[in-house]
Amino acid sequence: MGKDLVFDDDPVETEEWVQSINSVIENAGVERAQYILQRMSSKVTETGAQLPYAINTPYRNTIPVSKEARMPGDLFMERGLRSLIRWNAMAMVMRANMKDSTLGGHISSFQSSATLYDIGFNYFFRATTDEQQGDLVYIQGHSAPGIYARSYLEGNLTEDQLDKFRQEVDGDGLSSYPHPWLMPDYWQFPTVSMGLGPIQAIYQAHIMKYLGHRGLTDPADRKVWCFTGDGEMDEPESQGAIGLAGREKLDNLIFVVNCNLQRLDGPVRGNGKIIQELEGSFRGAGWNVIKVIWGRHWDPLFEKDKLGLLQQRMDEAVDGEYQNYKSRDGGYTRKEFFGKYPELLEMVEDLSDDAIFRLNRGGHDPYKVYAAYSAATRHEGQPTVILAKTVKGYGLGLAGEAQNYTHSVKKLDLEALKEFRDRFDIPLPDSDLESVPYYRPPEDSTEIRYMKERRAALGGSLPGRKSDFEALTIPGIDVLGALLKGTGEREISTTMAFVRILSALIKDENIGRRIVPIVPDEARTFGMEGMFRQLGIYSAVGQLYEPTDAGQLMYYREDQDGQVMEEGINEGGAFCGWLAAATSYSNHGVPLIPFYIFYSMFGFQRVGDLCWAAGDLQARGFLLGGTSGRTTLNGEGLQHQDGHSHILASTVPNCVSYDPAYAYELAVIIHHGLNVMYVQKQAKYYYITVMNENYIQPEMPKDCEEGIIKGMYLLKKNSRKNSKKVVQLLGSGTILRESIAAAEILKSEFGIEADIWSVTSFNELKREGDSVSRWNMLHPEEEPKLSHVELCLKDARGPVIATTDYMKNYADQIREFIGSTYNVLGTDGFGRSDTRKQLRNFFEVDRYFITVSALDALVKENVIDGTVVKEAIDKFGINPDKPDPSLL
Ligand SMILES: Cc1ncc(C[n+]2csc(CCOP(=O)(O)OP(=O)(O)O)c2C)c(N)n1
Numbered sequence: 001m002g003k004d005l006v007f008d009d010d011p012v013e014t015e016e017w018v019q020s021i022n023s024v025i026e027n028a029g030v031e032r033a034q035y036i037l038q039r040m041s042s043k044v045t046e047t048g049a050q051l052p053y054a055i056n057t058p059y060r061n062t063i064p065v066s067k068e069a070r071m072p073g074d075l076f077m078e079r080g081l082r083s084l085i086r087w088n089a090m091a092m093v094m095r096a097n098m099k100d101s102t103l104g105g106h107i108s109s110f111q112s113s114a115t116l117y118d119i120g121f122n123y124f125f126r127a128t129t130d131e132q133q134g135d136l137v138y139i140q141g142h143s144a145p146g147i148y149a150r151s152y153l154e155g156n157l158t159e160d161q162l163d164k165f166r167q168e169v170d171g172d173g174l175s176s177y178p179h180p181w182l183m184p185d186y187w188q189f190p191t192v193s194m195g196l197g198p199i200q201a202i203y204q205a206h207i208m209k210y211l212g213h214r215g216l217t218d219p220a221d222r223k224v225w226c227f228t229g230d231g232e233m234d235e236p237e238s239q240g241a242i243g244l245a246g247r248e249k250l251d252n253l254i255f256v257v258n259c260n261l262q263r264l265d266g267p268v269r270g271n272g273k274i275i276q277e278l279e280g281s282f283r284g285a286g287w288n289v290i291k292v293i294w295g296r297h298w299d300p301l302f303e304k305d306k307l308g309l310l311q312q313r314m315d316e317a318v319d320g321e322y323q324n325y326k327s328r329d330g331g332y333t334r335k336e337f338f339g340k341y342p343e344l345l346e347m348v349e350d351l352s353d354d355a356i357f358r359l360n361r362g363g364h365d366p367y368k369v370y371a372a373y374s375a376a377t378r379h380e381g382q383p384t385v386i387l388a389k390t391v392k393g394y395g396l397g398l399a400g401e402a403q404n405y406t407h408s409v410k411k412l413d414l415e416a417l418k419e420f421r422d423r424f425d426i427p428l429p430d431s432d433l434e435s436v437p438y439y440r441p442p443e444d445s446t447e448i449r450y451m452k453e454r455r456a457a458l459g460g461s462l463p464g465r466k467s468d469f470e471a472l473t474i475p476g477i478d479v480l481g482a483l484l485k486g487t488g489e490r491e492i493s494t495t496m497a498f499v500r501i502l503s504a505l506i507k508d509e510n511i512g513r514r515i516v517p518i519v520p521d522e523a524r525t526f527g528m529e530g531m532f533r534q535l536g537i538y539s540a541v542g543q544l545y546e547p548t549d550a551g552q553l554m555y556y557r558e559d560q561d562g563q564v565m566e567e568g569i570n571e572g573g574a575f576c577g578w579l580a581a582a583t584s585y586s587n588h589g590v591p592l593i594p595f596y597i598f599y600s601m602f603g604f605q606r607v608g609d610l611c612w613a614a615g616d617l618q619a620r621g622f623l624l625g626g627t628s629g630r631t632t633l634n635g636e637g638l639q640h641q642d643g644h645s646h647i648l649a650s651t652v653p654n655c656v657s658y659d660p661a662y663a664y665e666l667a668v669i670i671h672h673g674l675n676v677m678y679v680q681k682q683a684k685y686y687y688i689t690v691m692n693e694n695y696i697q698p699e700m701p702k703d704c705e706e707g708i709i710k711g712m713y714l715l716k717k718n719s720r721k722n723s724k725k726v727v728q729l730l731g732s733g734t735i736l737r738e739s740i741a742a743a744e745i746l747k748s749e750f751g752i753e754a755d756i757w758s759v760t761s762f763n764e765l766k767r768e769g770d771s772v773s774r775w776n777m778l779h780p781e782e783e784p785k786l787s788h789v790e791l792c793l794k795d796a797r798g799p800v801i802a803t804t805d806y807m808k809n810y811a812d813q814i815r816e817f818i819g820s821t822y823n824v825l826g827t828d829g830f831g832r833s834d835t836r837k838q839l840r841n842f843f844e845v846d847r848y849f850i851t852v853s854a855l856d857a858l859v860k861e862n863v864i865d866g867t868v869v870k871e872a873i874d875k876f877g878i879n880p881d882k883p884d885p886s887l888l
């Protein structure tokens with residue numbers, strides 16, 4: 001690294017160099033100066049030296065005063081309105097906690113970002129109207145009170161509603177954080193799980209470009225704004241996809257990082273500088289970086305800083321010290337910051353301690369923020385990140401401005417309230433303060449009119465979400481007719497069946513173009529490479545090279561209007577691409593049908609929190625968990641074999657999940673899902689597992705569609721009337737085939753008849769069953785209803801044995817609805833690599849274990865004697881002391 005700038009052993013020589021570059025700037029312009037510096041730095045790097053500011057610029061604003069776009073509005077009016085927003089935001093949190101101190105809420109985060117939002121709302125964020133598609137704004141989750149407070153002033157929320165902050169159970173309360181599920185006409189994006197906002201915003205911008213390139217929308221200069229905290233930037237999701245944004249040149253994307261230098265517990269980078277660190281990361285990823293560090297009160301001091309000493313002091317102070325300057329007072333800052341160099345002390349000798357304290361940070365200066373936003377919205381060819389320095393708990397003064405505990409402040413005592421009121425000129429007398437009332441100027445006041453005019457000029461109020469969309473025309477199931485007929489002698493997997501379904505749907509004239517196939521570098525795994533040439537892989541720049549397989553039928557074709565989204569090895573990102581496409585009906589008014597196919601092990605397990613957010617977002621689309629099943633994907637071993645994704649899928653209330661065994665089941669489910677989501681417009685999304693095991697796909701039996709959708713249907717009735725030795729075998733996924741084989745063994749070896757049920761979804765059976773039980777409990781005097789499982793098994797006899805390639809819990813969920821002995825076989829424990837046959841024996845889900853379990857169930861029901869079980873165990877060569885696979 002270069003020498004510390006403080007120790008200059010030849011200031012005269014340094015000054016000569018500085019003067020030379022100054023004269024180049026004056027005579028030939030900045031670009032020429034840049035060129036010369038580039039040549040010089042290139043020369044120096046020949047020696048192997050690392051240049052100090054290769055990626056970072058000094059700790060000052062990126063936009064020089066001379067280049068700042070001028071904010072056109074009324075500074076004082078806006079400050080007044082902002083102060084009211086600050087007050088009301090604080091009041092709503094306090095009032096909720098006065099009612100019940102467990103309700104919680106945050107005051108300090110919004111106080112630090114009030115100006116950042118205000119400038120956006122006053123000048124930049126456009127709403128959707130008949131004429132324009134609005135901007136999409138991801139709001140920092142715990143700044144929600146400030147957004148509600150603005151809506152209140154704009155007249156879109158009432159005081160009653162503000163008083164129901166965080167009290168949602170009885171109706172129109174306001175949700176704690178942005179949740180479209182709970183406020184579907186208001187919030188667009190759930191952001192409060194740190195990191196999910198940034199990664200979603202990046203893919204939102206990506207999909208916006210995709211839609212534009214494919215001619216499905218005209219994105220014009222629509223923007224995606226993402227507000228995030230500096231602490232939040234530590235989440236891998238926050239920065240994990242910034243490379244994609246740079247590479248894809250997403251100039252429709254603007255990040256605003258609220259750098260208040262603090263997170264929940266304390267400083268984000270006490271010993272360093274978060275802004276400099278983020279500058280390096282984002283610039284390295286190809287972003288346009290705009291630092292907004294200092295407010296305009298510093299400008300005259302910079303003017304005086306001929307020697308660069310002020311800059312040097314700014315560069316050397318660390319964030320922990322910057323936090324101290326704001327947590328204490330101007331006298332402290334004079335001594336500790338300026339006091340380090342006598343020249344700097346002299347520079348501020350005319351300033352009072354108060355004036356020093358008021359030397360503002362960039363993120364609190366409307367002019368500086370406006371200039372940054374203006375530059376960001378005009379910047380082409382790169383995404384922009386604005387790194388705005390602020391103070392956490394700005395204005396809280398006594399109550400904890402810039403203190404380490406600031407994040408958790410939920411109330412102000414009377415003294416602090418008075419101080420806050422005075423600082424922001426809120427027209428409330430002392431006598432009113434105790435109850436912390438809201439304050440809204442009269443409807444016809446100049447303030448309210450000003451505020452409304454600003455929004456009217458931008459198309460109306462925000463936030464606002466559109467729930468409705470024009471239903472799609474879904475073709476009849478006959479387009480999937482080939483899948484319903486079975487494959488004759490040919491053995492194929494359900495994955496292959498899925499690819500056929502997808503190909504058939506893509507050919508449909510109504511919905512074909514709206515289908516978005518998404519893969520995370522796994523298309524070949526799923527046999528989808530044919531789509532590369534047929535549909536093209538989306539690339540914003542087309543294809544700048546000839547692919548090595550150009551001569552082949554299924555070559556790797558990239559295209560600007562390619563339909564397939566090949567997102568690389570990035571399940572989180574690919575999922576967010578799916579999410580953006582799955583919510584396009586709301587954000588673009590264009591319903592899309594995204595199919596995201598991935599290794600099922602790397603879905604819910606990997607990006608579960610995003611799957612939860614997808615429910616909140618009311619995403620519509622299909623997730624396909626490929627190569628699923630703990631024993632069906634065999635050779636890949638422990639980290640690949642999924643025996644639990646269905647259990648995780650069941651935790652998302654509006655995710656409908658299926659584990660089909662046969663191609664026709666898959667076809668029926670997908671076709672039904674299309675109708676549910678895009679015709680009936682139910683807010684659901686689908687998770688379906690598909691397998692890589694090849695077998696003959698049979699023709700669809702008659703009248704089973706309803707059962708397939710409900711989760712269970714009778715595949716084959718083998719039991720005869722009056723026979724006593726009968727069992728019911730339930731199987732799902734490929735393991736259904738083991739149940740079928742077990743039925744044959746039971747019949748031929750033990751004279752036992754087994755009816756076979758294909759269970760397409762234990763999750764759906766459980767949901768429906770619970771809902772029926774609940775109804776029965778609450779309607780004790782009415783005829784009890786029967787769940788689907790009960791209805792199916794009403795006339796069936798004998799014990800029930802369920803087997804799946806998932807954990808036992810998956811099938812065990814329906815125990816309550818089974819009237820007889822219920823044995824469950826599943827694949828609990830860590831997977832390992834081996835043949836399918838070996839694995840199914842290891843996990844005890846093969847035909848022999850199903851047979852043993854069926855016999856055991858008949859013993860429990862006193863139909864046969866225990867010796868028969870022993871006989872079977874011996875016959876199948878099962879070691880009764882075999883270790884328990886769930887413990888290995
Ligand atoms: C994934 C996740 N982890 C933890 C939290 C809890 N949490 C909420 S806000 C916060 C601190 C946020 O700090 P920062 O991002 O700097 O935002 P600021 O409030 O300072 O603007 C934390 C840890 C969360 N909401 N999500």
Ligand SMILES: [Mg+2]
Nearest residue numbers: 229230231262
């Ligand atoms: Mg912070």
